Amino acid sequence: MPENRTSQPRLDPRKPLVLDTRELGRRPGSMRPLKIQVVAPAGLGVGLIGVPEGAPLDLDLRLESVLEGVLVSGTAAAPVVGECGRCLESFDSTVEVDVQELFAYPASVTDLTSDDDEVSRLRGDLIDLEPIMRDAVVLALPTNPVCREDCPGLCPECGAHWDDLPGDHTHDQVDPRWAALQNLVQEPPVVADGEQPPPAAESQEK
Numbered sequence: 001m002p003e004n005r006t007s008q009p010r011l012d013p014r015k016p017l018v019l020d021t022r023e024l025g026r027r028p029g030s031m032r033p034l035k036i037q038v039v040a041p042a043g044l045g046v047g048l049i050g051v052p053e054g055a056p057l058d059l060d061l062r063l064e065s066v067l068e069g070v071l072v073s074g075t076a077a078a079p080v081v082g083e084c085g086r087c088l089e090s091f092d093s094t095v096e097v098d099v100q101e102l103f104a105y106p107a108s109v110t111d112l113t114s115d116d117d118e119v120s121r122l123r124g125d126l127i128d129l130e131p132i133m134r135d136a137v138v139l140a141l142p143t144n145p146v147c148r149e150d151c152p153g154l155c156p157e158c159g160a161h162w163d164d165l166p167g168d169h170t171h172d173q174v175d176p177r178w179a180a181l182q183n184l185v186q187e188p189p190v191v192a193d194g195e196q197p198p199p200a201a202e203s204q205e206k
């Protein structure tokens with residue numbers, strides 16, 4: 001991608017998932033553990049489930065200086081709020097993801113031989129974990145969230161939760177043995193449309 005790297009927007013160090021690697025130094029082999037709680041940004045989720053914006057996001061990471069850049073690895077954990085795909089009730093859960101990402105130094109071999117969307121980059125001393133975190137969390141979340149594995153969902157006729165309905169809840173389900181009789185009773189009278197009864201018969205009945 002022919003791109004002028006100097007035009008890259010600077011990272012905002014106040015953003016919760018922008019981390020400063022200055023203390024780490026750039027000596028390959030140096031390592032710094034980083035165990036912090038940050039505020040979850042918007043967009044950590046998909047469809048009916050996700051980490052609420054502002055929720056506590058626990059990072060348990062290791063920043064390692066390697067030849068090509070800074071290697072970030074560890075885990076991230078956060079609360080999750082979802083909507084059950086079967087009963088539509090909201091439910092609470094948690095998500096924990098593994099993170100491993102290389103942030104390449106400017107002008108390193110990796111920097112010069114890969115695109116920005118392939119390998120993350122350091123911007124000055126800063127790295128932005130937000131895109132990595134978003135991808136990892138979205139991947140870890142279920143595509144069809146349910147409040148519990150055996151959630152029975154809703155009655156398709158009345159929309160009530162099966163948990164709240166008696167076991168024999170039905171809607172006009174006719175016993176097949178009676179259905180045949182019911183058809184006999186409901187058989188329409190054999191009178192052709194528009195046919196009038198003979199006037200003689202009517203006068204006789206009166």
Ligand SMILES: [Zn+2]
Nearest residue numbers: 084087147151
């Ligand atoms: Zn449910």
Ligand SMILES: [Zn+2]
Nearest residue numbers: 155157158159
């Ligand atoms: Zn029902």
